[in-house]
Structure formats: C-alpha cells, structure tokens
Amino acid sequence: MSVYKKFYSRLLLNYIAGSLAAVISIASLIIFAFKEIPRNEYAWMLAVMFVSIAAMLGLEWAVFSRQIRPIRQAFHEPVGTFTDMQSIYLKTHHLPALTVKRIIGPHLFGLAVPAASLSLWLVSAGELSIPPYYVLLALLGGAFLAGMHALIEFYLTSHFIRPVLEEMQFQSLQLFGRELTLGGRVLISIKRKLSWSFFLIGAFPLLLYNLAVQFRLGDWNVDHSAYWKWTGIVLLIGLSFAFFGSRLLTRELETPIQHLYERMAEVKVGYLRTEASDLFSDEFSRLVSGFNHMLRGVRIQAARNDQLVESYFATLAAALDARDPYTAGHSLRVAEYAVQIGNLARLPKHVVDQLRKAALLHDIGKIGIPDAVLLKEGQLSEEEWEQIKAHPVLGEAILKQIEPADEMAAFLPGVRSHHERYDGAGYPDGLKGEEIPLFGRIIAVADAFDAMTSDRPYRKGMDAATAICILEKGKGTQWDPYFVGLFVQAYYEKQTS
Incomplete structure (x- = not known):
C-alpha cells in the first residue's frame, strides 16, 4: 500500500469511527434520558438523526476533499517546481489545525442545525413530546462532544501526516535536490497546544456529566435550586482546577524546552561555550x-x-x-606587528584574528614569481620589477581558488592592497587614503617595518629606531598616519618603560 493510500485510509477510518461515536453518544444522551417514549417518537428521533448525519457528511465531505486535495495532488500528479512542493509541504503541516476547524465548523453545524430545526418542527407539530429546552441541552452536549472529538482528531492527524511528510522530503531531494523544511517556523506553539489540551481534557467530562444530570432531573420549571447551587460550586472548583492545572503542566513542559531552545540559539550564532x-x-x-x-x-x-x-x-x-633564507620568518613577524597595531586600534577580537591570517598570507603571490627574479641579488630590470609588483594580484588570485570562498573573502583585500601608498602612488590599483582597505593599510606599516629591520643579501637590516623615524617621515604619504602613530607611540612607550 502506498504512503498516501495508507494515510488516507487511516485518516478516514478514524474520522468515521470518531464521528459515529460522537453522534451515538449525543443520541443516547437524549433517548435514554426518558424512561418511556412511544415507539413512533423513537422512529421520528432516528429519522432526525439519519437526516442530520446525511447533511453533516455531505457538507463535511466537501470541506474534507478540499483540505486533502493538495496532498493527493502531490502523490498523483507531477509537481512542477520546488516552490509548489514546498507549498504542499506547508499545507500538510496545517492539516491537524484544519481538521479541528472542520469538526468545529461543518461537522458540528452540519449535524446540529438540521437536528435542532427538525426536532423543534416535530415538537411544534405534536409528533414529539420532549420539552423544547432538551434540544438546547442536546446542542450543548453536541458542542462538548465535538470539542473532544476535535482534540482527538488533532493528535491523530498530527501522527498520521508524519510518514507523508517524510515521503515528500524524499521526493523533493529526488526531484529537485533540495530539502523541504519549515526553517524553524512554529505553526502551533507547544504552549498553546498543551494548555488547551490539558484544560479541555479536564473540563469536558465534568461539563458533559452535569449536562447528563440535567437531562435526568427533568423539567427546568421544577425547583432544583439547592442542587444547582451545589453543582455550581463543584463546577467552579472543577473548571478552576482544570484551568490552573493545565497552566502548571504546560509550564512544566515548556520550561525545559525553552531552556534548550535558548542554548541552541546561542550555538547557532557561534557561541559554543x-x-x-x-x-x-x-x-x-x-x-x-x-x-x-x-x-x-x-x-x-x-x-x-x-x-x-x-x-x-x-x-x-x-x-x-623557505624559498628565500633571508626572508625566513618574515610573514610571521609581519603578522605579529599587524596584530599589535590592530590591538592598539581596539579592533574587535575576530577582526584582529582575520588581520593576522591576512598578514601571514600577504606575500603568498610571490610563489608565482620565478626564483631567478625573486632571489636576484643585484638590481632588478624594469621587466623584473613589474613581475615583483604583480605578486599582490597573484596572491589574491591564489586565495580565490581556495574553498569555501566566503571563508577566504576577508583576507583578499589585505593581500591585494598591502603595497598601496596613502598618497595614491602605490600598486596595484593606485588607491589613495581611506580608499585602501583597512587590512592593507595596517599590513603596509607592519611589512615596511620588518623589511627595513631585516637583513637582505645586498644590505644589513637597519636598527629599529631608524626604521621608526622613517615610518614617522612617511606618515600621510606612504603610510596611514593613524596606524603609524599608534605603532610609533607604542615603540617609544616600550623604550621608556
């Protein structure tokens, strides 16, 4: 048996059984409330029930067919797009709530209106001898039973749709390669669902019992004031207990769920501690x-x-x-200086971490420079110098090949722009001032300081004080004056401490 056929048959079978039980219960409540009823009146009552049930079934079948149609189409007709499949998936999730509306609406009124109308007409015509207010009591009893029936059908339908939802998810992956999900949407809150369930489970039997007692007591014209005063107190106590008990039980279940949900929300934003x-x-x-x-x-x-x-x-x-023994450790030192500047500028911790990684890779493009050019000890020709100047663009191109791309995106601007000058005379893009990305401006200061203080084949590295003086002279022309100022100030403070 297919998933849909099994779902449909179980849904229909349980619904019919529940409806028959509810109708028989309310009919029994009326019929057995009388000790002696003439046989012809029993026949009239049965006729009223059959007509009312037929009206109820006809009206409700129309509503049920409309509610179930999207699900039937998903299993019997091709679904054109993922959006269509997602729409059907959402409607299937709504089916339990629609079932409640169907029972409280077409189910209840489709039975109650014909039954009440025909019964009152037969009473006025002299064919039934029951008091008219019994019809009102029967309507109240029908409403109580419909409520209990709706509650049961809600949970049964919620259970029956799960295999259908699983099959839809499987079909979506097969047809569209995409997963069906509510994305965390809450269609019916557990607080609302449980509080109403607990309350109705406690209240309905109590109300129905009192209704049955009223049938047995007989005419409302007879003075039963003492009994009803007592019954009113019992009802008030019972309903209050059902209400407050349902609130307490719901809170007891909702609290741990909400606690876990809040912790999951923290994990979702990356807080794993x-x-x-x-x-x-x-x-x-x-x-x-x-x-x-x-x-x-x-x-x-x-x-x-x-x-x-x-x-x-x-x-x-x-x-x-490792390609050049004279630049060994250069990237690590540049990263260290860049982190120092980032901390002095009070950049957020995660930004400083990104800055450090960008600084580690700032010269990665030199991998694409031939050794004959990169390791040349003499003066470079114009062509060779152009090859060296290409390394920021090469570095960006290399990092763009690394997946996932969004994880590398933060490092690209620093790698490409660390040779830009604040006055616009740098390379590769000739950016000026604040046009230069943040990481590029910081790495430029760190790179220059390490380059000046490191030994090269053609010269010995200068002392830190001299390099600091050069940085100061280049503020606002070659380097960002703000970051140079922070770095220089930290150097002098360290010297005097």
Whole structure:
C-alpha cells in the first residue's frame, strides 16, 4: 500500500469511527434520558438523526476533499517546481489545525442545525413530546462532544501526516535536490497546544456529566435550586482546577524546552561555550545530558578545525619564506606587528584574528614569481620589477581558488592592497587614503617595518629606531598616519618603560 493510500485510509477510518461515536453518544444522551417514549417518537428521533448525519457528511465531505486535495495532488500528479512542493509541504503541516476547524465548523453545524430545526418542527407539530429546552441541552452536549472529538482528531492527524511528510522530503531531494523544511517556523506553539489540551481534557467530562444530570432531573420549571447551587460550586472548583492545572503542566513542559531552545540559539550564532543547566529530574534530564555531550563534541571538533586552519596558514607562510633564507620568518613577524597595531586600534577580537591570517598570507603571490627574479641579488630590470609588483594580484588570485570562498573573502583585500601608498602612488590599483582597505593599510606599516629591520643579501637590516623615524617621515604619504602613530607611540612607550 502506498504512503498516501495508507494515510488516507487511516485518516478516514478514524474520522468515521470518531464521528459515529460522537453522534451515538449525543443520541443516547437524549433517548435514554426518558424512561418511556412511544415507539413512533423513537422512529421520528432516528429519522432526525439519519437526516442530520446525511447533511453533516455531505457538507463535511466537501470541506474534507478540499483540505486533502493538495496532498493527493502531490502523490498523483507531477509537481512542477520546488516552490509548489514546498507549498504542499506547508499545507500538510496545517492539516491537524484544519481538521479541528472542520469538526468545529461543518461537522458540528452540519449535524446540529438540521437536528435542532427538525426536532423543534416535530415538537411544534405534536409528533414529539420532549420539552423544547432538551434540544438546547442536546446542542450543548453536541458542542462538548465535538470539542473532544476535535482534540482527538488533532493528535491523530498530527501522527498520521508524519510518514507523508517524510515521503515528500524524499521526493523533493529526488526531484529537485533540495530539502523541504519549515526553517524553524512554529505553526502551533507547544504552549498553546498543551494548555488547551490539558484544560479541555479536564473540563469536558465534568461539563458533559452535569449536562447528563440535567437531562435526568427533568423539567427546568421544577425547583432544583439547592442542587444547582451545589453543582455550581463543584463546577467552579472543577473548571478552576482544570484551568490552573493545565497552566502548571504546560509550564512544566515548556520550561525545559525553552531552556534548550535558548542554548541552541546561542550555538547557532557561534557561541559554543554555553551549556544547558541540569535543572530537571524527569526525562528532560536525559535531553540536557545528551545536548551537553553533543556540544562538547562540537567544541572538540571546532578546536581541531581551528588547529588545522592555523596549521594551514602557518604552512603556507613557511613554504613561502623557505624559498628565500633571508626572508625566513618574515610573514610571521609581519603578522605579529599587524596584530599589535590592530590591538592598539581596539579592533574587535575576530577582526584582529582575520588581520593576522591576512598578514601571514600577504606575500603568498610571490610563489608565482620565478626564483631567478625573486632571489636576484643585484638590481632588478624594469621587466623584473613589474613581475615583483604583480605578486599582490597573484596572491589574491591564489586565495580565490581556495574553498569555501566566503571563508577566504576577508583576507583578499589585505593581500591585494598591502603595497598601496596613502598618497595614491602605490600598486596595484593606485588607491589613495581611506580608499585602501583597512587590512592593507595596517599590513603596509607592519611589512615596511620588518623589511627595513631585516637583513637582505645586498644590505644589513637597519636598527629599529631608524626604521621608526622613517615610518614617522612617511606618515600621510606612504603610510596611514593613524596606524603609524599608534605603532610609533607604542615603540617609544616600550623604550621608556
């Protein structure tokens, strides 16, 4: 049997059984309330019930067919687009709520209106001898039973649609390669669902019992004031207990769910140091323990991934520096100076981390420069100098090939622009002032300082004080005056401390 046929047959079977039980119950409530009813009146009552049931079934079948149509189409007709499939998926999720509306609407009124109208007409015609107010009591009883029926059908339908939803998800992956999901949307809150369920489960039997007692007491014209005063107190106590009990039970279930949801929201934004508090002594304690265990595993894996990424960047930098023994450690030192400037500028921690990685890779484009040019000890020709000047663009192109691209995007501007000058005379784009990306302006200062203080084949590195003086002279022309100022000030403070 296909998924849809099984779903449809189970839904229909349970609905018919529930409807018959509700109708028989309300009919029994009326019929057996009388000790003696003439046989012809029993026949009239049965006729009224058959006509009313026929009207109810006809009206409700029309509504049921319309509600089930999108699901039937998904299994019997080709679904053209993913958007169409997603729409049907959402409508299937709405089916339990639509079932409640169908029972409270067409189901109840399709039965009640014909039954009440025909019964009152037969009473006025003298064919039925029941008091007219019994019809009102029957309507109230029908409403109570319809409410209980709707509650049961809501949970049964919620259960029956799950295999259908799973099959839709499978079909979506097969046809469109995309996963169907609500994306975290809450169609019916658990608080609302449980509070109403608990209240109705407690209130309906109490109300129905009092209604049945009124049938047995007989005419409302007879003085039963003492009984009804007592009954009113019992009803008030019972309904109050059902109301407050439902609120307490709902809160007891909602609190741990909300607690776990808040912790998951923290994890979603990247905060992995959180943990769920072990405040619950029931089965939720297992959920909390499982959540925390899973989160510890995620933290361990995230730490390993961070280590791998760090190793990756360090390896790339080391591979570049290894080509020239005179520039060994250059990338690491530039990264250290860049981090120092970033911290002095009070950049956010995650931005400083991105800056450090960009600084480690700032010269990665030199991998594409021939050794004959890169390691040449004498003066470079104009053509060779143009090859050297191409390394920022080459570096950006290399990093663009690394996946995932969005993880590398933050480093690209710093790699491309670390040889731009503040006055616009730099390369490769001739950017000026604030046009130069933030990382490019910072790395330019760090790169220049390390280049001036490092030994080269054709010269010995200058002392730090001399390099600092050159940086000061180049403020506002070659380098960003703000970042040079921070770096120079930190140097002098360190010298005087």
